[in-house]
Amino acid sequence: MQPRAHVTLEDVARAADVSLATASRALNGMRVTPHLRDRVLAAAAQLAYTPNAHARALAGASHRTVGVICHDVTDPYFAAVAGGVMRVAGANDLLVMLASTFRDPEREIAYVSMLRAERAPAILLIGSGFEDTRWERAMEAELKPYLDGGGRVAVVSRHRSLKVDSVLPENRAGAAAMARALLELGHRRFAVLSGPRALTTVIDRLGGFRDELAAAGVTLDPADVVEGPFTRDGGYQAMTDLLTRGLDATCVFAVTDVMAIGAYAALRDHGLSVPGDVSVAGFDDIPIVRDLTPPLTTVALPLREIGEKVMELALTENTTRRRRILRLSGEVVLRASTAKVGA
Amino acid sequence: MQPRAHVTLEDVARAADVSLATASRALNGMRVTPHLRDRVLAAAAQLAYTPNAHARALAGASHRTVGVICHDVTDPYFAAVAGGVMRVAGANDLLVMLASTFRDPEREIAYVSMLRAERAPAILLIGSGFEDTRWERAMEAELKPYLDGGGRVAVVSRHRSLKVDSVLPENRAGAAAMARALLELGHRRFAVLSGPRALTTVIDRLGGFRDELAAAGVTLDPADVVEGPFTRDGGYQAMTDLLTRGLDATCVFAVTDVMAIGAYAALRDHGLSVPGDVSVAGFDDIPIVRDLTPPLTTVALPLREIGEKVMELALTENTTRRRRILRLSGEVVLRASTAKVGA
């Protein structure tokens, strides 16, 4: 009763009593006598035939499975971006091979290699890269032959480290705008919850924030910048460190919403209220932050659009002479987590 | 300067001056004279050779890309489960083809078909199915030839609709336990924020909750059960409906944490406090709910483990005579969103 492991085109051709070539053409909508086409289609349906994508890819038909590599599928930031990626993929009948590195650079490179083996026509890298470390070199070495082989690569937030088409949130400008907004609320003493300093995203957000403060004559003491991983617990830990050491600031800027969520928890555990005792601001505007109490002031990035754009970048030919860079700006959204000083 | 589109095994063999067969064996770690093996490996490295996964799959080597279909990549519930799936996939050198149906049953079936074409050795379906509708019939029809062809299917929360290996949260028992916990707090008048009633998950959670109340002599008026999509906005809308129509209950049970988040927002917008004016309970224990204000009382499911188990199910041969069902129980976690009545 066990049917053949797989129904092949040959089975369909035989059932329809035509040649392989004709069956193939009928199934692919090329010109075939209606009479024969119907017979082939009927046979295919009857046998529940599904073309073998591998054979098809081998034989030269373009294949429709792109690769996406992210740091952590679990992260709300990525989830939001992935939403955009998936919508565009779905609209183009593409399948997405998704890999989560869980922030292990070694795995990231291994995944590129696997995606290369799959002959994915495009690879998307989502999440910020390291600035100038051996990992980025290795990544470039891995990507080079892929690009040479006609593969397309598009990235989010890795403009510095990788010279490929990219979607780039205006991290620097966004952080600067946030600095201005906070200064306007009267804040003068700041603390920053920073992510790993080697990440380009951190460099830009931190730099933009600090420079804007400096322009207003406010200096950010390096001791008030605490570093932690880009996670909720990273934010919790960083905020706790700050509190233990004696927090002097009236306002805390977390370079990431997810870290801000951790900061909220740490502050609550220390009996401090937001924004009563200290104002908190984040960056990204992941969906959940508007449902926090208080809703988080943040730099709103068009997360879903970022995903859509990076996928579109990977899907369209680059006709320009240079790599394409799409800069998407963020917008400061003031919510209840930040208050006027003295108010 | 444009290198060959792709370096093939033949190129490597030629460069190493050995036969194709030897090159293949050397690369796959089969017995080959060390001298030759080194030459092949060196040539491969030098040419940046990457085996073509399609050719490999065609030639009969098992291929390592499994398929996962979910309702919405954007949903925190799925993100948490996906975390587990991805960990196990990573540990087994598997690539995951991920498809998000965005709750369109038609797309779900289309994706199964695509995954079938990709000859994925396993397909995972994550998220609850419909009870007994034409979609599930169509799904079964699509899955049948796949299973017959040796494909493996494992699902989460679809035990009724699909007769395949499954991981099954104890929805009914969990909801019953929650009912008991809430009764114990003194609540007698309840409202429920329900998802689409055709979903097995809803049937079980709602049923478990209602039956347990009934057992305690408390009846749940159908008018107090409001239905909405399994989303934050669905919860917001359902809660708002309830409030507009005049909320009589002291406690609201949302069949999903995500819906509870919407309920929080609706309550806040109506100037009601949780749990002062009304207690709220959820289901799932997605990570964010412990950072809500107040932290949400919920039925904690081992989300990541669910993902790990379903992947393991799909990866291991079913040696038993019947389909395997892994029941994972949830545990009521009382947090600050529920209060004693009259306290």
Added chain:
DNA sequence: CCCGCTCCTGAATGCGTTTTCAGTAAGCGC
């Protein structure tokens, strides 16, 4: 010193499609 066995190697085959190429039947104009 020869036979037989073991261990490797290389040539050839097959996997399921697409696509080229050649061939055949039909259709058209004269």
Added chain:
DNA sequence: GCGCTTACTGAAAACGCATTCAGGAGCGGG
């Protein structure tokens, strides 16, 4: 009715790799 073009069809090659099969070299035992 004949020659030419057009429109399909079928046979066969190619895609890149794993693997089977047969042959050859090396080795030990008799």
